[in-house]
Amino acid sequence: xxxxxxxxxxxxxxxxxxxxxxxxxxxxxxxxxxxxxxxxxxxxxxxxxxxxxxxxxxxxxxxxxxxxxxxxxxxxxxxxxxxxxxxxxxxxxxxxxxxxxxxxxxxxxxxxxxxxxxxxxxxxxxxxxxxxxxxxxxxxxxxxxxxxxxxxxxxxxxxxxxxxxxxxxxxxxxxxxxxxxxxxxxxxxxxxxxxxxxxxxxxxxxxxxxxxxxxxxxxxxxxxxxxxxxxxxxxxxxxxxxxxxxxxxxxxxxxxxxxxxxxxxxxxxxxxxxxxxxxxxxxxxxxxxxxxxxxxxxxxxxxxxxxxxxxxxxxxxxxxxxxxxxxxxxxxxxxxxxxxxxxxxxxxxxxxxxxxxxxxxxxxxxxxxxxxxxxxxxxxxxxxxxxxxxxxxxxxxxxxxxxxxxxxxxxxxxxxxxxxx
Amino acid sequence: xxxxxxxxxxxxxxxxxxxxxxxxxxxxxxxxxxxxxxxxxxxxxxxxxxxxxxxxxxxxxxxxxxxxxxxxxxxxxxxxxx
Ligand SMILES: Cc1cc2nc3c(=O)[nH]c(=O)nc-3n(C[C@H](O)[C@H](O)[C@H](O)COP(=O)(O)OP(=O)(O)OC[C@H]3O[C@@H](n4cnc5c(N)ncnc54)[C@H](O)[C@@H]3O)c2cc1C
Numbered sequence: 259x260x261x262x263x264x265x266x267x268x269x270x271x272x273x274x275x276x277x278x279x280x281x282x283x284x285x286x287x288x289x290x291x292x293x294x295x296x297x298x299x300x301x302x303x304x305x306x307x308x309x310x311x312x313x314x315x316x317x318x319x320x321x322x323x324x325x326x327x328x329x330x331x332x333x334x335x336x337x338x339x340x341x342x343x344x345x346x347x348x349x350x351x352x353x354x355x356x357x358x359x360x361x362x363x364x365x366x367x368x369x370x371x372x373x374x375x376x377x378x379x380x381x382x383x384x385x386x387x388x389x390x391x392x393x394x395x396x397x398x399x400x401x402x403x404x405x406x407x408x409x410x411x412x413x414x415x416x417x418x419x420x421x422x423x424x425x426x427x428x429x430x431x432x433x434x435x436x437x438x439x440x441x442x443x444x445x446x447x448x449x450x451x452x453x454x455x456x457x458x459x460x461x462x463x464x465x466x467x468x469x470x471x472x473x474x475x476x477x478x479x480x481x482x483x484x485x486x487x488x489x490x491x492x493x494x495x496x497x498x499x500x501x502x503x504x505x506x507x508x509x510x511x512x513x514x515x516x517x518x519x520x521x522x523x524x525x526x527x528x529x530x531x532x533x534x535x536x537x538x539x540x541x542x543x544x545x546x547x548x549x550x551x552x553x554x555x556x557x558x559x560x561x562x563x564x565x566x567x568x569x570x571x572x573x574x575x576x577x578x579x580x581x582x583x584x585x586x587x588x589x590x591x592x593x594x595x596x597x598x599x600x601x602x603x604x605x606x607x608x609x610x611x612x613x614x615x616x617x618x619x620x621x622x623x624x625x626x627x628x629x630x631x632x633x634x635x636x637x638x639x640x641x642x643x644x645x646x647x648x649x650x651x652x653x654x655x656x657x658x659x660x661x662x663x664x665x666x667x668x669x670x671x672x673x674x675x676x677x678x679x
Numbered sequence: 680x681x682x683x684x685x686x687x688x689x690x691x692x693x694x695x696x697x698x699x700x701x702x703x704x705x706x707x708x709x710x711x712x713x714x715x716x717x718x719x720x721x722x723x724x725x726x727x728x729x730x731x732x733x734x735x736x737x738x739x740x741x742x743x744x745x746x747x748x749x750x751x752x753x754x755x756x757x758x759x760x761x
Contacts, residue, residue: 348713451743457718458738461725465735474726477719492719531738590697591719 263289263375264656265649266394266407268382271299272638273622274413275364276328276645277652281411282371284653284669289405290374291396293381294545297364299415299622301638302357303545305439307481307488309336311581311639313344313351315600321351324580324602327669328646329639335363342482349600350582354482355638385410385422392617409617409652413645416505417553417624425612426556430629433502434550434586434636436495437475438517441542442487442525446534448480456532463527472497472520473527475589486541491520492589493547504552513547550586551632555620559608563630569601574663576610576651577643578602583633595633605635607663610648617655621648684732684756686749693749696727707750716746734759 263286267278270292278290290297300306312333313321321344323330337343339359344351368376377396380403384395394405412419420427460476463469475492495502498512521540528535563583580602583595597603609626610619620626621644623636635644650669651661659665686707693699693711698720705714716724724746725736734756745755 453718454721454741454743454746455738457721458725458736458741461722461736462738464726474722475719476722477717590723591715591717593697593700594715 261289261403261405263287263405263407265289265409265411265652266291266392266405267411267413267649268419269299269412269414269622270294270297270364270376271413271415271622272301272641273415273645273648274299274411275367276642277411277413277619277621277649278374278376279367279371280328280646280649280669281653282374284650284657286373286653286656288371288374289407290368290376291380291382291394292376292378295378296361297368297376298357298360300548301355302360302364304548305357305441305488305542305544306548306638307355307357307439307479309333309353309355309638310350311579311634311637312353313580313639314602315349315580315582315597317349317600319346321346324639325577325643329642332363332642336360339363340482349596356482382414382418385419387423387615390617408656409619411619411621411648411652412555412624413621413648415549415552415623417555417620419618420553420555423615423618425615427553428556429505429553430551430632432587432629433504433552434633435502435589436493436504436513436550437548437586438491438493438513438521439544439548440489440491440517440521440540441481442478442489442538443485443541444538445485445487446537448478448487452534453478456528459528459531460524462531463524469523469527470520472516472589473524476520476524489521489524491517491524492586492591493517494589504549510547517547518543550636551623551629554624554632555612555626557609557620557626558611558613559606559626561603561605561609561627561631561635563595563628563633566603566631566634567595567597569597569599569603572604572606574607575604576607576647576663576666577605579605579635579640579643581634581637581640583630585633595630603634605640605644605647607647607651607661607666610644610651619648619652621645684753684760686753689749689753689756692727692731693724696723696731698723698727707753708748710747711749711752712743712747721746728756732756732760
């Protein structure tokens, strides 16, 4: 049976969740395809545990939400679920989020929409155009199926649809590096001051040959739950001996194995050396290593790093990017690039649209931007913004309307974002 | 290597090793933690200090006090060198 819908969303990460829920709230019949058994993407499957990009950049003391609508709703729901508010880091405000809460919140959001069907454990494996509509091929546990849709939103993170339909796409020559995030329990105390000494112990482990040098990319953060930490291991992605390629199965496999190997070694080392870690254990592996950047769409417009640096605003903007450009091109920690006067940048609707196809929108970390701008717009707070706009635009288009930026902004619960400026 | 390490040299070294992006005008008394020194940067610092200055900093050396400024870091490196 071929299922017929108005909007098909490929990928249920933070962008796809926003797109599917917001398209359904406009009354569209929506189908969301996700190959995992839960939503959230990097924010759940890869255990990325803070929402960045939700708040305006500023030196004032109070965190101020940058975008109303879905991003603000997610912030509220997450705060209600974890009981934690935003944390100030220098000029940046971030909201701690827990992957377990994120999965459940996403469940509640999709359940509330009667016109939204989520198809989990389903990988979209092909897309083609047929008489103006899209035909989608999917695969689930040995079954192959088809769907037909008026509009597609590609929120796959990897712009998977682009090569299938022969659309322009690119992969930057020097990509942001991946990381492996894992859960830890059984640590008796984790005072701030102790982090430095733990770092020293890891170096000691490297000196004595117990640990590989890759452990230099490791840092820890409390999860917000009693006794639980997350370890984040920044990797070069070249540990397997080949050039980092997040779209290559061999390289991806090496990344997963290396992440687990280094994490296990580091834990063993700390159990020996730090008394309060003597009973510590790894309590959770991610479903997949964290990928910051891979294939991107080349759309009708391309937001650049220079525009983010200047805090450029656009007539057709659909929301604001507020996270500074956070480069992670090596495993030596972030290199920050802040916009002048901490300005927010508008995200043009044309970065979510592609040439030649009016009925396809893109959202999330693979929208049409350059490598520098991607270092800002990839964060989840901004993925909610682009996901929401893509979902609303897709619903307008499927209903026969003209999805202009002002039409997208006029949607209730979305329309007053300029008040935040 | 006979010359004593001082705070100015430490600032130049932190910059050239890309352990920290220190703004122009950063002084030997300014706070390195506020400039972004975190546990990951500290690991790189320890490895790089071994290569550059021939000192093996130990976990016990890595206190907030010792690492707060380029000045205090230079003192630590001098002490561990002897
Ligand atoms: C290590 C690391 C640390 C980070 N730190 C932060 C941070 O602190 N704060 C922050 O806000 N952001 C952070 N980010 C960035 C952020 O997590 C991601 O950029 C963001 O989550 C991307 O969301 P997305 O929806 O665009 O894509 P993804 O989260 O990658 O979601 C894409 C989804 O699509 C699914 N999918 C893909 N192809 C198909 C297909 N063919 N069929 C079916 N399903 C498919 C995938 O399974 C996935 O669920 C970090 C990223 C990494 C890797």
